[in-house]
Every structure is written in C-alpha cells, then in structure tokens.
C-alpha cells in the first residue's frame with residue numbers, strides 16, 4: 001500500500017495555482033508508542049493554510065518546499081497505540097493532505113467525533129465542524145451578539161460566513177452579508193439574510209454599507225480585513241464590536257497588507273476590536289457542537305458545501321477557494337489510494 005501525499009511544489013505568488021502543489025507517493029506510516037495511524041476521509045480546506053505556504057512563520061511553522069500540506073481532516077483510526085482511541089473511531093484534527101497520517105495526543109484540535117448517523121459526515125468538516133464553531137464562538141464569545149443587533153458579515157457566502165449569517169439570524173439579529181458575486185447574493189437571500197452588498201459592484205463601499213445598515217453596525221464579523229474593514233469602521237454604531245476572525249483579502253499578498261485609514265473611528269465611536277483563534281477557545285466547542293447539531297437536525301441551518309472528489313484534486317480545489325470562486329465549505333473527499 002502506498003500513501004499518496006500532496007506536497008508544496010512552489011511558494012505561491014498571489015493566488016495559489018494548481019502547479020504550486022504536487023502529488024507524491026510515500027510509504028504508509030506505522031504508529032510508534034503514543035501514536036495512531038488514521039485514514040483521512042475529508043480534508044477541510046482552510047484559508048489559514050495560505051499563510052503557511054509562503055515560507056515564513058506565523059502562529060504555525062511554515063511548510064517547506066516538498067513538505068506535505070498541513071490541514072484539518074475527518075479521519076478514521078486504523079491502528080492505535082494512543083490510549084483512548086480504537087480502530088474504527090472517527091476523529092477530527094490537524095493532519096496532512098495525504099491518505100494516512102500519524103497523530104498523537106499533541107495533534108492540534110484532535111477530538112473524537114461521534115457523528116449523528118442521520119446527518120452527512122461531511123457536515124462535521126464544515127457547518128458542524130471548524131467553520132460552524134468559529135462562527136459560533138466568534139459571534140457569541142467575542143461579538144457578544146444580542147437579539148436586535150445589526151450584524152455585518154464579510155465573505156458571507158463562504159464556509160465561516162454562511163454559518164455566521166445563519167447563527168446570527170437564529171439569534172434574532174438583523175444580518176447584512178457582503179459578498180463578491182451575484183450567485184453568492186442569491187445564496188444569502190435563500191438563507192434569509194436581510195440585506196446583501198456585492199462589494200465588487202460598489203464604487204463607494206462605505207456609502208453602500210451605510211445604506212444597508214442605516215442604524216449602524218453593532219457587530220462586524222470580519223473575515224476579510226483590508227478595504228472592507230476600513231469601510232466597515234465608518235458604518236459601525238456607537239459602542240460596536242468588531243470580531244477579528246480573518247483577513248483573507250491580504251492572505252494572497254501578505255508582504256503588502258492593505259493600509260487602514262479609518263482607525264480613528266475606534267475612538268470616536270468607542271468601538272471594541274478583538275481577534276480570536278478558535279483553538280484558544282476549545283472549552284466552548286462542546287456547547288457549540290451540541291447547539292449546531294440540534295439546529296441541523298431541526299433543519300434550521302443549511303450546510304453549504306463544495307466537495308471535490310479525490311486527493312489529487314486538492315491543489316486545484318484550494319486554488320479555486322483562494323481565488324474567491326467557491327461558496328460554502330470546501331472539502332476534499334480523499335477517496336481510495338488507487339483512484340489517481
């Protein structure tokens with residue numbers, strides 16, 4: 001048996017292209033003491049991976065040329081020398097883009113998954129996994145949302161954004177989404193979002209946000225940073241909260257981040273800006289998971305997904321996602337090792 005792996009072939013320049021990734025074949029790893037071997041089933045494509053491809057360190061080590069791409073997955077335990085995990089268990093954790101990974105007690109985000117068999121397993125990689133958890137923790141713990149708040153969400157048709165919109169609606173908020181094309185606007189209308197701004201069609205973004213949020217924004221769930229954050233600063237209500245979830249608009253060009261001109265509004269409008277990383281709020285995940293699963297069973301949230309079939313397509317799928325061409329959660333169904 002071989003272990004197919006997707007490695008970094010070149011540091012991307014701007015938006016990653018499929019040629020920045022290469023499929024190689026290695027041997028299937030044997031777990032040592034305290035380790036287990038898992039078979040990856042679904043890879044969860046994450047915007048954060050982009051920053052690891054540039055060769056510079058951030059809150060995780062960069063991935064070297066030839067290194068296997070790191071990313072979270074849903075996996076099944078094949079053989080285990082790690083107490084508490086048995087063959088057949090389903091797990092979520094930060095693994096690699098490959099058929100088989102080794103993990104241990106220090107694997108970031110490692111937890112056993114006990115999915116509801118009535119719900120699709122893939123949902124646990126997005127709406128009921130990291131994307132849903134990030135939206136839930138960001139809105140509640142960081143944004144302190146209250147019924148009646150106006151909540152602005154950027155990258156609103158994406159994995160995290162589509163969940164943030166739905167959770168805020170279920171909480172009784174007025175939700176305004178910002179997206180990059182008309183198909184995404186239509187998706188948000190189906191999700192009952194109250195107003196949508198297509199930022200690519202607006203010459204004056206600040207004016208468009210002010211029109212869509214006439215009483216000001218109480219909570220801005222920011223996935224994008226850059227020009228949208230700068231415009232949103234001018235649309236905030238007095239005492240508003242900005243949830244710093246991500247700054248994807250600069251990830252493809254992190255050496256030249258977009259300047260902000262409206263930071264004075266933080267003082268004038270007495271705003272709070274707080275960033276967060278989900279893995280620092282692991283204690284919130286059980287409650288978030290339980291609530292999200294209940295809503296999914298009741299049909300009150302929709303899991304929007306874009307699933308690529310087969311590990312060899314992972315690089316192209318990632319290129320599409322980071323080019324802004326996708327809606328909902330991007331997953332790769334790994335498939336069998338002989339499907340090349």
Ligand SMILES: NC(=O)c1ccc[n+]([C@@H]2O[C@H](COP(=O)([O-])OP(=O)(O)OC[C@H]3O[C@@H](n4cnc5c(N)ncnc54)[C@H](OP(=O)(O)O)[C@@H]3O)[C@@H](O)[C@H]2O)c1
Pocket residue numbers: 045046047048130131134155156157158159160161178179180181184223224244245246247248249250252276277278279321322323324325326327328329330
């Ligand atoms: N803090 C945390 O713990 C945490 C955890 C997970 C994710 N995040 C953050 O959440 C954000 C969304 O991540 P996701 O995984 O849910 O991705 P996603 O939203 O599913 O996909 C990316 C979307 O970002 C939008 N986008 C805006 N500006 C862009 C630009 N300049 N280039 C490319 N895309 C752009 C695109 O939608 P439009 O067409 O609408 O622009 C694109 O479809 C990211 O910033 C990510 O880092 C944070």
